[in-house]
Amino acid sequence: MAKIHVNTTINGAPTEFLCDANQTLLDVLRDNLGLTGSKEGCGSGDCGACSVMVNGRLVCSCLVLAPEAQGMKIETIEGMAEGDKLHPLQKKFVEMAALQCGICTPGFLIASKALLEKYPNPTEDEVRYWLAGNLCRCTGYDKIVTAVLDVAAEMRESAR
Amino acid sequence: MSEHRPNTEGKYKWIGTRPERPDGADKVTGRARFGADFSLPGQLIGKVLRSPHAHAVIKSIDTSKALALNGVKAVITAQDFPDQPNLIVPTGEMQVNMRDITRNIMAREKALYEGHPVAAVAAVSEAIAKQALSLIKVDYEVLPHVIDVAEAMKPDAPILHDHLLTEGANPPASKPSNIAKRIEFKKGDAKAGFAQAQVVIEKDYTTQAVHQGYIEPHATLASAAEDGQIQVWSTTQGHFQVRGFCARLLGLETSQIRVTPTEIGGGFGGKTVVYLEPLAMRLSQKSGKPVKMTMAREDVFRASGPAPGGNVKVKIGAMRDGRIVAAECIVEMQAGAFPGSPVGPACMCSFACYDIDNVYIEGFDVVSNRPKVAAYRAPGAPISAWAVESTLDILAQELDMDPIDLRLKNAAKEGTKTAYGVTFNTIGMVETLEAIRDSEHYKSPVKPGYGRGVAAGFWFNIGADSSAASHVGEDGSVTVISGNPDIGGSRASLALMAAEELGVDYNKVRPIIADTASIGFNFVTGGSRVTFATGLAVVNSVRDMIRELKVRAAKIWKIDPEAVIWEGGMAKPAGNQVGTFEPLSLADLAAQAGRTGGPINGHAQLNVTGAGPGFGVHCVDLKVDEDTGCVHVGRYTAAQDVGTAIHPSYVEGQLQGGAVQGIGWALNEEYIYNAKGKLDNPGFLDYRMPVASDLPKIETILVEVPNPQHPYGVRGVGEVPIIPPIAAVGNAVARATGVRMVDLPMSPPRLSEALDAARPMKMAAE
Numbered sequence: 001m002a003k004i005h006v007n008t009t010i011n012g013a014p015t016e017f018l019c020d021a022n023q024t025l026l027d028v029l030r031d032n033l034g035l036t037g038s039k040e041g042c043g044s045g046d047c048g049a050c051s052v053m054v055n056g057r058l059v060c061s062c063l064v065l066a067p068e069a070q071g072m073k074i075e076t077i078e079g080m081a082e083g084d085k086l087h088p089l090q091k092k093f094v095e096m097a098a099l100q101c102g103i104c105t106p107g108f109l110i111a112s113k114a115l116l117e118k119y120p121n122p123t124e125d126e127v128r129y130w131l132a133g134n135l136c137r138c139t140g141y142d143k144i145v146t147a148v149l150d151v152a153a154e155m156r157e158s159a160r
Numbered sequence: 161m162s163e164h165r166p167n168t169e170g171k172y173k174w175i176g177t178r179p180e181r182p183d184g185a186d187k188v189t190g191r192a193r194f195g196a197d198f199s200l201p202g203q204l205i206g207k208v209l210r211s212p213h214a215h216a217v218i219k220s221i222d223t224s225k226a227l228a229l230n231g232v233k234a235v236i237t238a239q240d241f242p243d244q245p246n247l248i249v250p251t252g253e254m255q256v257n258m259r260d261i262t263r264n265i266m267a268r269e270k271a272l273y274e275g276h277p278v279a280a281v282a283a284v285s286e287a288i289a290k291q292a293l294s295l296i297k298v299d300y301e302v303l304p305h306v307i308d309v310a311e312a313m314k315p316d317a318p319i320l321h322d323h324l325l326t327e328g329a330n331p332p333a334s335k336p337s338n339i340a341k342r343i344e345f346k347k348g349d350a351k352a353g354f355a356q357a358q359v360v361i362e363k364d365y366t367t368q369a370v371h372q373g374y375i376e377p378h379a380t381l382a383s384a385a386e387d388g389q390i391q392v393w394s395t396t397q398g399h400f401q402v403r404g405f406c407a408r409l410l411g412l413e414t415s416q417i418r419v420t421p422t423e424i425g426g427g428f429g430g431k432t433v434v435y436l437e438p439l440a441m442r443l444s445q446k447s448g449k450p451v452k453m454t455m456a457r458e459d460v461f462r463a464s465g466p467a468p469g470g471n472v473k474v475k476i477g478a479m480r481d482g483r484i485v486a487a488e489c490i491v492e493m494q495a496g497a498f499p500g501s502p503v504g505p506a507c508m509c510s511f512a513c514y515d516i517d518n519v520y521i522e523g524f525d526v527v528s529n530r531p532k533v534a535a536y537r538a539p540g541a542p543i544s545a546w547a548v549e550s551t552l553d554i555l556a557q558e559l560d561m562d563p564i565d566l567r568l569k570n571a572a573k574e575g576t577k578t579a580y581g582v583t584f585n586t587i588g589m590v591e592t593l594e595a596i597r598d599s600e601h602y603k604s605p606v607k608p609g610y611g612r613g614v615a616a617g618f619w620f621n622i623g624a625d626s627s628a629a630s631h632v633g634e635d636g637s638v639t640v641i642s643g644n645p646d647i648g649g650s651r652a653s654l655a656l657m658a659a660e661e662l663g664v665d666y667n668k669v670r671p672i673i674a675d676t677a678s679i680g681f682n683f684v685t686g687g688s689r690v691t692f693a694t695g696l697a698v699v700n701s702v703r704d705m706i707r708e709l710k711v712r713a714a715k716i717w718k719i720d721p722e723a724v725i726w727e728g729g730m731a732k733p734a735g736n737q738v739g740t741f742e743p744l745s746l747a748d749l750a751a752q753a754g755r756t757g758g759p760i761n762g763h764a765q766l767n768v769t770g771a772g773p774g775f776g777v778h779c780v781d782l783k784v785d786e787d788t789g790c791v792h793v794g795r796y797t798a799a800q801d802v803g804t805a806i807h808p809s810y811v812e813g814q815l816q817g818g819a820v821q822g823i824g825w826a827l828n829e830e831y832i833y834n835a836k837g838k839l840d841n842p843g844f845l846d847y848r849m850p851v852a853s854d855l856p857k858i859e860t861i862l863v864e865v866p867n868p869q870h871p872y873g874v875r876g877v878g879e880v881p882i883i884p885p886i887a888a889v890g891n892a893v894a895r896a897t898g899v900r901m902v903d904l905p906m907s908p909p910r911l912s913e914a915l916d917a918a919r920p921m922k923m924a925a926e
Contacts, residue, residue, distance in 0.1 A: 036197040037190015046844035077190035094184030097809035100648035102187035103425025132853040140820030
């Protein structure tokens with residue numbers, strides 16, 4: 001079967017790739033483009049480890065077919081830091097030990113960034129419900145939620 | 161509020177601080193490479209064909225059509241592995257038999273559970289590999305199956321293994337059964353104790369199999385060369401274990417296999433055994449190409465890890481003043497398809513929190529048509545603790561006694577002899593109970609509609625074999641090399657101990673996890689041993705390096721090495737030489753190393769004993785939705801005797817993560833089998849693990865009772881936190897609703913049914 005030619009933008013860079021009709025965006029990111037920061041935990045949209053932004057919307061890349069990326073703007077964990085400057089969420093996750101094994105971390109960071117872009121002043125409950133689509137088995141979520149709330153407060157402070 | 165109560169205030173510069181972990185940047189940028197992130201040029205994709213039946217004889221396997229498919233490079237079955245002797249080897253806290261391992265990685269005579277591998281292929285693409293699987297023809301003779309433990313123990317149950325005679329049976333077993341082993345532990349005279357008791361509480365409990373639930377599925381990459389050498393990348397808790405198992409399974413020498421551990425996306429005990437590695441290695445040998453294999457989540461559920469379910473009977477006899485005079489616990493535990501459940505630790509831990517004169521404990525290891533169980537955080541202990549700690553709560557209610565006071569009255573202390581024979585050294589059970597008793601949480605009133613539950617837990621912790629090396633670089637910076645995959649921040653704890661020992665900045669010490677060819681043997685990351693045992697190896701390797709550094713300084717100064725001390729990261733002249741020479745830093749000594757004897761390194765290799773046991777006490781406030789049976793956890797506090805918290809944030813993380821796994825075990829998680837013996841919920845949608853919105857903050861209290869047998873007082877901390885939560889939740893449910901749950905999980909359907917059943921009685925009573 002002929003491959004499908006897709007033009008897209010990934011982390012700001014125009015990117016083209018060839019894929020099969022049944023490949024997921026996650027497969028293409030990981031296997032075709034070498035962007036292995038997005039993880040596959042379940043392949044069914046239940047764990048959120050493959051979270052990416054597609055045109056500003058938080059999605060599980062395992063549930064997006066790769067050809068659907070045509071003309072879309074995709075943001076992955078690899079694009080979160082600017083040069084050697086970590087995003088405040090990335091910094092805070094390390095500083096506050098908001099990760100143990102780290103496999104779910106890229107997904108949590110993408111989802112948390114999406115949250116703070118939409119709701120810069122979330123309550124603890126809002127953080128917990130927003131992140132309910134991301135599974136973490138190591139931390140019990142405590143330090144993740146605290147880190148996100150801390151970054152939200154700091155970002156509000158610096159925006160003033 | 162979370163509290164850290166250091167016992168070592170002011171004693172250390174680095175230990176007890178909370179610096180950033182050395183692998184932090186890699187893990188927040190996506191750069192860290194986990195199991196499925198490794199690839200090699202020209203690699204093939206390997207896939208496994210799994211049994212659709214719970215129990216079936218494999219009469220024949222025809223792989224010819226699959227092999228003939230364009231793009232298929234190799235196909236393997238059990239015939240590609242030599243049979244193995246009946247040989248027990250340790251893995252983590254559990255024991256495994258090589259004869260069973262080779263049958264578990266690839267079914268031989270019979271398929272023993274749904275998902276049991278029967279063949280595997282390697283092909284140029286995943287699509288072709290999948291197509292090849294569909295072309296393999298397996299002729300099965302389906303047999304009757306058995307899933308439930310009690311059913312499997314019956315004399316007329318379908319028998320899984322014709323050779324299995326119950327070990328330890330009384331009288332000795334004369335015909336095969338599914339009961340692999342019977343064990344017992346006795347202390348004093350339980351019968352006499354119960355006769356003397358003024359109150360006796362007796363209750364039966366059941367639990368279901370649960371999965372470790374690591375977010376990263378199993379994954380491996382193997383590359384076999386023409387000269388017989390094989391390189392393997394694997395997400396594992398023990399790459400030396402992978403090497404050792406695979407050498408036996410493939411008939412190779414360990415030196416022919418080099419295993420590099422990838423970053424590991426959770427394990428909790430479930431990644432201490434091999435599944436894909438030997439298959440990928442054999443496929444690579446047969447095809448001459450690297451072979452990559454990953455499990456789908458469904459495979460992870462059906463064919464890896466679960467922790468067992470089991471049935472537990474508990475009987476506790478006490479005097480009216482709360483003193484426990486007799487205790488009995490009988491545990492029947494699922495082993496999965498092959499013998500080797502953690503029934504031993506379940507029995508040993510059952511009453512270890514308490515000082516009881518008369519104890520009888522009996523355990524049964526039972527096979528059934530389920531995947532072979534693997535270790536899961538304090539294997540076995542949560543199951544017996546759920547039963548024992550629930551029964552204690554009933555006793556507290558019966559005696560109208562505060563549940564903490566009841567436990568304090570009976571708490572194990574230094575000198576307490578356990579039912580399994582060990583006498584405790586310095587332990588912190590009393591201190592941990594007091595920490596909860598005195599906490600703001602426990603002192604606060606219980607909110608209307610809520611119930612408060614407490615429970616305790618014990619785990620041994622282990623030491624075992626560790627190797628470490630320390631190197632001074634040419635510029636004086638330091639690398640510390642060890643061989644345990646870092647599953648939750650152990651690089652940071654090892655670097656902290658090395659920095660403390662060496663007297664240099666934490667950031668000057670780089671911890672590295674070496675492959676099996678680059679450092680001596682290390683036992684698995686498990687049993688809460690890494691910070692304790694490998695930590696000790698690291699400390700000793702640094703001490704060895706410091707000894708060498710002093711020799712070098714002595715050479716430069718032309719004085720006796722005995723007259724040199726190491727202080728604040730510098731060699732200094734001591735004794736009658738004090739002040740004679742300027743101190744020499746690591747950089748000074750490294751710069752002159754060529755002239756003083758060459759590179760400066762330190763090594764250590766140890767079999768570490770003296771692991772300090774850990775005790776935890778958890779407290780939870782929750783309410784139950786009377787209509788749906790849904791539990792809302794409102795407040796949670798976990799206290800634990802952690803020895804010395806080397807990096808308190810990661811110690812807190814262990815308490816928080818373990819508590820939440822326990823909450824999941826209590827409330828929702830279970831393997832659900834249908835009548836055909838097939839797993840009905842092999843995915844995260846139907847196997848419901850806790851998510852952030854299910855939970856409150858998990859408050860922690862780190863109680864420090866240092867382990868006298870470690871230079872920094874370290875105790876393992878990872879296992880204990882999963883033990884108390886299940887009973888703590890059950891006890892809180894009982895106090896919130898008046899309904900005592902004895903079957904896990906306390907899921908909404910089960911809980912609402914129990915509430916409905918209790919309602920007419922309640923109404924009648926009113």
